Amino acid sequence: MATEPDADAGAARSTAMAAFGEGDIQAGMDQLSADVRRFAAAGDPRQAAMACARLGWAFETFRANRAAARAWFHRAARLLEDEPECLEQGWVALAGVGCDVDDPHELLKRAELALDRARRFGDVDLEAKALADGGLAQVEAGNLVEGMSMLDEAVALWCGPARDQDAACMGVCSFFTACYYAGAFDRVGHWLDDLRRVGLVGAVPGGPAFLSSHCDAVQATALMELGRWTEAEAVLARAVTEFEACMRLPSWHPAIALADLRIRQGRLGDAEALLLGKEAHLQALLPAARLHLARGDTDLAIATASRGLRMVGSDLLRAVELLAILTEAELAAGKVEAAGEACGRMTERVTGLAVPRLAGMAGAVEARVLAAKGDLVGAITGMEQAVDGLPVGLPVMKVALGLELARLHEQAGNRAAAQVEAGRVASVLSGLDVTVPPRDLELLERLAHGRAASRTVTLRCGPAAWAVECDGVRIRLAHTKGLRYLAMLMSSPGVERHVLDLVDQIEHVVPDGPDRHRLGDAGELLDGTARQAYRRRVEQLREEIEDALAIGEDDRATQLQRECDELVAQLAAAFGLSGRSRRAASAAERARLNVTRSVRTAIARIRTDLPEAGDVLDRRVQTGLYCAFEPDPTDPVRWIVHP
Structure with a gap:
């Protein structure tokens, strides 16, 4: 039977983790902040340290704020400095997700401490987490056989006696990460059915949804390496959709894997x-x-x-x-x-x-x-x-x-x-x-074929239909807005066009009211030169943050992180990404969705009959809040447009 303080701590933790599982990140962080204050006021440093550690994990996982996460992890460790050896020291040592720890030597050191406490006090959940993080550290350090053996033991515990789902989800994340970097894709498949059986992988809000999307990202990466890119894209698109529908948050692992494919x-x-x-x-x-x-x-x-x-x-x-x-x-x-x-x-x-x-x-x-x-x-x-x-x-x-x-x-x-x-x-x-x-x-x-690739493809607008011609092959396409948008972009190679400009010109809209470019936008939109400058400043800030964290200047790192977050938000506005920088009901957002869908559909129609020419368009036409056709002299075909 749990003591009253332990029961109280468990209830508080469940409340916070439930909020995270439902996608209400701020509510979960508010709950953990309240827990820190309450346990500290009650003179319970162990539970206060656990709440601090979870708050650090939340900052690291959901806010990508390493500076704030580091500060809370340090506070958790300080609260336990004068305590006798206890389980909480092991949990705090492995408070974050193992794959977010930079240096494997540091991760292994923490895992060894946690493993000692777990076995001394008989906590199988902490033992499994320590084995997983320690195994990841060994793999990262190049000790693949020993590391994978530890990871297999950890997964076996989660498929057996271990019951802490939150800890299991973080540990299985370490397992997937190790398999990803080591190219051990078959190992994921070996354990997948068992992980699904015990509910650790699946379309369930919280940890299982994260792990399901992570597993999909690993499997899609394997498909990429095998040259099955259409399958990989389908897996990742599904993973992104399922995760965001389940969690009400932007996806993580599948989005990064999809970026790699792009x-x-x-x-x-x-x-x-x-x-x-x-x-x-x-x-x-x-x-x-x-x-x-x-x-x-x-x-x-x-x-x-x-x-x-x-x-x-x-x-x-x-x-x-x-x-x-x-x-x-x-x-x-x-x-x-x-x-x-x-x-x-x-x-x-x-x-x-x-x-x-x-x-x-x-x-x-x-x-x-x-x-x-x-x-x-x-x-x-x-x-x-x-x-x-x-x-x-x-x-x-x-x-x-x-x-x-x-x-x-x-x-x-x-x-x-x-x-x-x-x-x-x-x-x-x-x-x-x-x-x-x-x-x-x-x-x-x-x-291989003894001839150079220097073919010309023409896109011509006729009174009844569009015609696409290449090497004597002629296809006819019905008039659509997508083809008209596409022709506009291709008529001005390298020129970025705002989606509202495209819509206004195609639909012959005469502006007679407020500037639609600003309706619903979070601020000034950035041109290509400005975005490049922002990218460089963001990278410079990230470097300065790492330098500050390395020498223990947490306050300066926090200040730099705020500036970095502001710049990233402005870049997100320029790209029309979801979040605080874009309102879903804005004129620009509706135009972005409609133009992107129309243009990609038009390209897909061309690609059906002229795959190589369509591939060039697919690579060279950029869509988003700003659209552009950016051909390259080395392209195997050259497009000529007669709108």
């Missing part, structure tokens, strides 16, 4: 919108850095990767990927010496890691550095080894590296070898459902 597809504007406000979290670091690199903003890519490296400490798995991005960004910036230094650090960390995906990535990056230094022979040898070392389960990476190998052979003057590699790539690619970058398509056309 980057691969070349839809960079969509990727940025999905990542906005999430870049401070470890899970979003890699796609954020990749996004900057894909945009050609090497300074921002270098800054983001460097910040991430400071955050992850001794985490080998994430460090290898961040160093790979850093090396590529330095190469793109023409800083070959700096790229070589970053590559050396990457090689040191990847040595001995039994993760084929990371080994292949590292080998390819090393080859790129050699090529930049003029050592084509060494680059070709390194790329060949990277390609040959890839297992069958990584066909997308095999295609990417095979294309680079073909390009290196061609650069070295060995066209025959280049054609052989291009043929191998074309063979693998024929069985994949992926978007191939224009530069790679051109290479395949030139080497």
Whole structure:
């Protein structure tokens, strides 16, 4: 039978966690704040510390505010400094989600303390959480066998005697994260039925909904690696819809995974919108850095990767990927010496890691550095080894590296070898459902098929229908607003158009009232140049926040976080994202939804009969509050519009 204080604490915790589960974040945080004051006033430092720890977790999880979270975690630890050894010390040590802890050495240290308290006082729930976080730390540090064994033991406890669902959800999150970074996708499938059976994964508000969406993100990532991108997109779209309907909150893990897919597809504007406000979290670091690199903003890519490296400490798995991005960004910036230094650090960390995906990535990056230094022979040898070392389960990476190998052979003057590699790539690619970058398509056309890709597609408006022509193929499309919007954008390449301008011009609206661009908006909208400046300032602030936290200046970190949050809110307004910066009933929001739906439908109709031409449009047409057609000289087809 629980003592009265314990029962009171349990009821307070249940109230707060129920509010979080229903998506009422502020109510849950208000409840925890009240609990801190009440337990402190009652002279109960242990329960006050537990409430502080949960409040820190809430700031970290729901507000992405690491500065405030750190302050509450520190307060929780201070409240227990003079207490004899107790269970609460173990729970406070593992108060947050394991995958949000930067340094695996620090996470392992906390997990060992918690495991000691759990086994000493017989708390199987704390034991399972400690095993999960400790296992994640071991995996991140490169000890995959030991780490996965600990994670399996933790999941077995949650499928058996452990009963604390909140702790289980945080621990299973650590399990999914470890499987994601180690590429152990089959392990997720092994436990999934049991996790569903005990109610830890499912469309139920609270932890199960978070875990269900996290599991979907991991499975979609596996589909991406296998080259099944349409399936991956369907899984992620469903996960986002189900989570947001269940939780009344923006989705997290599936949104980040979908951003990664959008980057691969070349839809960079969509990727940025999905990542906005999430870049401070470890899970979003890699796609954020990749996004900057894909945009050609090497300074921002270098800054983001460097910040991430400071955050992850001794985490080998994430460090290898961040160093790979850093090396590529330095190469793109023409800083070959700096790229070589970053590559050396990457090689040191990847040595001995039994993760084929990371080994292949590292080998390819090393080859790129050699090529930049003029050592084509060494680059070709390194790329060949990277390609040959890839297992069958990584066909997308095999295609990417095979294309680079073909390009290196061609650069070295060995066209025959280049054609052989291009043929191998074309063979693998024929069985994949992926978007191939224009530069790679051109290479395949030139080497594997012996002709260059320089086709022209015309979109012409006729009196009865639209006509699309390419290589003698002519299709007719009925008049729609989507095609008219599309033609307007394509008539002015590179020019951003506000959705209200598009609607007004197509519907011949004559403005005679208040400026509709401001109806329902949260503030001044940003043009492309201003958004770029905001991105750079946000990254600078995130770096300053990490520096302040590293030296214990929590108050300064909190002030910087406020400024960062304000800038992110303004960026969200510019992108027309949901939340406080956009009113769902605004004229601009209605126009954004209608124009986006109409344009994407029009592109899909073209894509049905002319897949390659439609793919170019899908990549190059950006939709949102601002829309634009941004063609690239390397595109395999060139669009000409006669509106």
